[in-house]
Amino acid sequence: MAQLSYVSGSVGLITLQNPPVNVLSAATRQGIMESMKKALNDPKVKSVVICGQNGVFCAGADIKEFGPNISGPSIVPLIYDIEVANKPVVAAIEGSALGGGLELALTCHYRIAHSKTRLGLPEVTLGLLPGAGGTQLLPRLIGIPASLELITTGRHITAAEALQLGLVDHVTQSDTVDSAVKFALSVEGEPLDSRRISKRPCPHLPDLDAVFEAVMQKVRQKFYGAIAPIACVQAVRAAATLPFSEGMKREQQLMSTLFTSGQARALQYSFFAQRAVGRWSMPSGASWNTSKARPVHRAAVLGLGTMGRGITVALAQAGVSVVAVEIQEKQLNEAREHVYATLERGAQQSGVSPSCANITYSHDIQAVADVDLVIEAVLEDLSLKEKVFQQLSAICKPGTLLCSNTSSLDLNCLASQTKNPELVVGMHFFAPAHVMKLLEVVYGSKSSPEAVATAMQLGKKMGKISVAVGNCRGFVGNRMLKPYIEQSYFLLEEGATPELVDKALEEFGFPMGVFRMSDLSGLDVGWRVRKEDGLAEPVGTSGQITRLRGGRRYSPLGDILCEHGRFGQKTGLGWYQYGRPGGRVAKSDPWVFNLLEEYRARLGLTARPIDQQEVLERCLYSLINEGLCILEEGFASSPEDIDVIYVFGYGWPKHRGGPMFYASMVGLATVLERLDHYYRSNPDVPSLKPCKLLRQLVASGSPPVHKWKEITKKIQNRL
């Protein structure tokens, strides 16, 4: 797992060999230790170069090994043997140097990086801190402010930025190992004391207390509820105030607390879940490793409203040539300007040139005739979309993939309008489409595996985390949102306020509670759907209110707000007041309190005290229950799919893993017991009725999330 060879007469070359990304698993650590010992004891060796096989230096500790019993040599003493070595050690960094990989490089006396390398200390994103000395070494090398920023965000940086910060000594465009070997030869025999970072003092920072206080406040706000960023700040503070050995002890202390935390488990689960969703499968058995994606060189976006514009930007930024079509001239011109400005801004931020040259605009749908793939993003109206799909099917060259950005309509209806329904899939983006990471790739009953593979691959190219899901109402994300929102309305009827419900959810870790979120996305969207479903009927001021519709409890509160023109932020009024249309700052609105009181009085409902626990249980457990139904019915193929959708599309707090992981942390038996309890007192609310899969999982001893598939398969086989 690490090999010593000899080059250029006097250089010992240690190569990490643990594909694909040379993580520091037990055998690799053992290999480094033995190779280092051999090289240092060999009088022929005057310098050492450490590199990684296959163009990757090292992605850090092996996360799969984390747990109560880590075997093999400990990482900290191992890499510090490198710093104390009496022969110069040079890190030849290419590909990635992350976490423990970067810490390994920091204990080397010199660092040469290839220009395409990414470096960083991303441990915070795994619920940890850089626990192999990173919090003590980095501030001594690049100073406190830059270290705080890198360590608390876990951001990966380019070699150019690393050079600017003083994190690496040289950046090369040519062969990294060759450059490092030449460099090692040039420094043989030179004194090493000044090269040992642990021996350096931390650069002085005036107003130390004020700097740390400000960073701590920022971190608490930005990563609400997460403990790792706070521990990171505390550890860096130790570097600034304590001698190295004391700082190391503090780092280890803080690391021990994080290492066994539920948050670390959740974040590490999420790391692997993000990768697992790429290994998609369909109920037919087709999957990622049996289906070949087609190349997409040229794509079209049809409809340049908010979503269409974001999708155009995302495609252009991914280097795909785009034909952007909008039939309304005014909207087309506005879109062109908007897309241009967004690309310019993005280019300024990332330091690359904008990709405007990749886009052509047209108001004629015929312009899509020779593209490889179309993404339709016209208004969310079934008959309009059906017409568009008929046209696309007639215009596009044979084999063009036809995708819809619908968030709720039946994909099979759209596919049935085309000559080749196997070429139709959903690509459900989230607003803003060029920013949000999530993409639901929806397969209909006739979608071909090749079409799914192509949409998944295009999503990856656009930097999205793509999840393949089945074609049920609302797909996965929005379907689960329905019972969550429904419960929040029922809670208002029973005595809660929007503020109380939102506070509970925001303290749980959502960036916005359900009511603030609804105000942001627009209350009229759901209202239109409910009207189409025949649920929302005008109430008026003196009309009768029926709470039982379609055989189940229904709350018309959202409809009443819409009847008063309160569509949320865009109208300046919704569940809160915003001062003006488009305002962002939510303020409590006495109008809403009065409405709730009058509403309860009209229905003879008595307000009762509701606590945060009840809000969380009812909103979250009903959402979890719906997720389990989706798994049971096979519209998502694994709990990881659902969790990734919720974390990356719906603001579920990352450090809680996702709804399925959270349920397993709370205890499936507890979730079942609470749902049973609430369903008993609300038998007209079917979303509170625990689903079969939940009962089955509990009956099987509540296995961990990665074992649920065995049980879902059994249920599906019986259906």
Ligand SMILES: CC(C)(COP(=O)(O)OP(=O)(O)OC[C@H]1O[C@@H](n2cnc3c(N)ncnc32)[C@H](O)[C@@H]1OP(=O)(O)O)[C@@H](O)C(=O)NCCC(=O)NCCSC(=O)/C=C/CCCCCCCCCCCCC(=O)O
């Ligand atoms: C950028 C990447 C490196 C590469 O990206 P890409 O090319 O897209 O490839 P991927 O698909 O992402 O990855 C390929 C496969 O490799 C797997 N992988 C990647 N990284 C790791 C890893 N670090 N560990 C394990 N596996 C990894 C990945 O899953 C893929 O496989 P598969 O498809 O899933 O099968 C990108 O991969 C990336 O960003 N990787 C993560 C980098 C990272 O986060 N590194 C930091 C790791 S944590 C670390 O380094 C910590 C260091 C300090 C260690 C100190 C340890 C002390 C422990 C003791 C603490 C005391 C406890 C006391 C307890 C008590 O008191 O009891």
